[in-house]
Amino acid sequence: MTGHTDVVVIGGGQAGLAAGYHLRRQGLDFVVLDARATPGGAWQHTWDSLHLFSPAAFSSLPGRLMPTQPGEEYPDAGHVVAYLSDYEKRYELPVQRPVQVLGVHDDGRLLRVETDSGTWHARAVISATGTWWRPFLPAVPGRGDFAGRQLHTVSYRRPQDFAGRRVIVVGAATPARRSPPTSPTTPN
Numbered sequence: 631m632t633g634h635t636d637v638v639v640i641g642g643g644q645a646g647l648a649a650g651y652h653l654r655r656q657g658l659d660f661v662v663l664d665a666r667a668t669p670g671g672a673w674q675h676t677w678d679s680l681h682l683f684s685p686a687a688f689s690s691l692p693g694r695l696m697p698t699q700p701g702e703e704y705p706d707a708g709h710v711v712a713y714l715s716d717y718e719k720r721y722e723l724p725v726q727r728p729v730q731v732l733g734v735h736d737d738g739r740l741l742r743v744e745t746d747s748g749t750w751h752a753r754a755v756i757s758a759t760g761t762w763w764r765p766f767l768p769a770v771p772g773r774g775d776f777a778g779r780q781l782h783t784v785s786y787r788r789p790q791d792f793a794g795r796r797v798i799v800v801g802a803a804t805p806a807r808r809s810p811p812t813s814p815t816t817p818n
């Protein structure tokens with residue numbers, strides 16, 4: 631398939647959907663191409679126990695507050711997936727999936743976006759591809775010699791998988807649940 635549009639958004643996670651919301655408000659023609667078969671971006675692939683680190687009201691995309699999850703001050707990943715699925719339906723965002731973008735080329739007047747199911751030509755391209763799909767494993771000296779199992783958090787699912795083992799977690803960036811900021815984001 632070949633198509634022409636003002637803007638191609640690569641990635642239909644929360645960043646791609648928020649971009650789509652504003653492109654629609656500007657009256658631009660656009661398409662969102664997402665490699666996953668279903669909505670939700672990275673939130674579909676996280677570990678079982680993951681919850682947002684902020685309450686729902688502080689985790690909203692433009693235009694629509696995230697509803698609270700009954701019984702959970704900090705919504706779980708399934709709630710985020712449901713919210714994102716509802717969001718793209720509600721705003722009728724033109725998300726095509728599964729479509730994997732393979733390359734973006736400058737043809738002079740337009741950008742040519744090659745995908746596994748055709749070519750798009752656009753005046754602009756927004757890359758909203760997230761961080762989940764290319765995890766960074768630092769080059770720690772001796773890592774190649776370590777005989778035990780090594781994994782990145784994108785492959786972690788649950789603690790039971792490590793029962794009886796000695797485990798070292800490298801990195802402690804994402805905080806545990808913490809106090810929310812003083813005021814929620816105001817929807818546009």
Ligand SMILES: Cc1cc2nc3c(=O)[nH]c(=O)nc-3n(C[C@H](O)[C@H](O)[C@H](O)COP(=O)(O)OP(=O)(O)OC[C@H]3O[C@@H](n4cnc5c(N)ncnc54)[C@H](O)[C@@H]3O)c2cc1C
Pocket residue numbers: 640641642643644645646663664665666670671672673676680681682683684689729730731732758759760761762763804
């Ligand atoms: C563990 C973890 C916890 C987090 N918790 C919070 C939180 O509590 N609150 C908060 O605000 N933020 C949180 N974040 C940060 C952020 O909200 C999430 O990372 C969020 O998923 C980022 O959205 P995104 O749209 O940028 O990327 P993603 O959700 O990763 O979406 C990117 C999309 O791009 C698609 N894609 C990638 N490459 C291609 C390609 N070549 N062609 C087509 N499609 C492609 C993918 O399939 C995917 O659907 C967290 C992040 C992590 C990693």
